[in-house]
Amino acid sequence: MGVRNITQPPDGKHREKLAPDIPDESIVIAALFHDPGKVGYPGKPHYLPNGNRWEVEKRNMTYRTNPEAMTMNLAMRSLYLIGNRVDLTEDEAQAIVSHDGIYPVSGGVNNLDYHHKECRLQMIVHFADKWTAAVDEEGRG
Numbered sequence: 544m545g546v547r548n549i550t551q552p553p554d555g556k557h558r559e560k561l562a563p564d565i566p567d568e569s570i571v572i573a574a575l576f577h578d579p580g581k582v583g584y585p586g587k588p589h590y591l592p593n594g595n596r597w598e599v600e601k602r603n604m605t606y607r608t609n610p611e612a613m614t615m616n617l618a619m620r621s622l623y624l625i626g627n628r629v630d631l632t633e634d635e636a637q638a639i640v641s642h643d644g645i646y647p648v649s650g651g652v653n654n655l656d657y658h659h660k661e662c663r664l665q666m667i668v669h670f671a672d673k674w675t676a677a678v679d680e681e682g683r684g
């Protein structure tokens with residue numbers, strides 16, 4: 544995935560220059576566990592198939608969010624799911640919970656608690672995640 548590609552490119556030069564003191568384990572843990580919140584809760588998937596045929600065919604809305612799932616932002620749900628199963632460092636926890644939404648997008652920052660207080664591990668995860676979404680998945684050139 545993108546996180547691995549950015550933090551550990553084949554030549555290792557980026558990793559060595561950006562964060563030689565951050566343990567590989569922390570990068571792997573934060574990378575692996577930043578997005579499980581996308582899945583939802585045990586027994587309550589976050590996304591369900593959209594049963595509205597018109598929305599699927601006319602608007603390509605192939606899924607809907609589960610109305611029975613507790614409202615919680617994705618990153619916080621990731622921390623909720625992982626935090627009591629894996630001993631996380633403070634940096635790993637911050638990287639997971641704040642990897643999304645701390646930079647201005649379309650008129651505002653929606654996660655001000657971490658703005659300009661992010662640790663370097665958070666910046667690595669955020670950048671790799673952003674790169675994956677924008678460049679690898681959306682094809683932004």
Ligand SMILES: [Fe+2]
Pocket residue numbers: 577578672
């Ligand atoms: Fe992600």
